[in-house]
Amino acid sequence: QVRLVESGGGLVQAGGSLRLSCATSGRAFSSYSMGWFRQAPGKEREFVAAISWGMITYYADSVKGRFTISRDNAKNTVYLQMNSLKPEDTAVYYCAASSRAYLLEHQDGYDYWGQGTQVTVSS
Secondary structure, eight states, X not given: OOEEEEEOOEEEETTOOEEEEEEEESSOGGGSEEEEEEEOTTSOOEEEEEEOTTOOEEEOTXXXXXXXXXXXXXXXXXXXXXXXXXXXXXXXXXXXXXXXXXXXXXXXXXXXXXXXXXXXXXX
């Protein structure tokens, strides 16, 4: 069992930055690929970014060049650095863990999910 706890969300003005963290408990964090997803009000949850256990990163086109995903295996934590934030980035952000190293853009492949953290970007 892997428990995921997100933090770092909040209210920020457009153009600002936030860094989300996802702390995990349980064994073998380094063997999991990690992803970030988000869900805006009235919309379906969508892929944001992922990092495989082999350190390969993937990004949604909407965040490419603005967001950076990273992981610290010694701290069992994955991060999402979000820069140049836009009002359309407003959503609840979820981290998730997958035993796969492929098709990480798809929610179906994730085994564990956090509770989410709210990010609100004001214009």
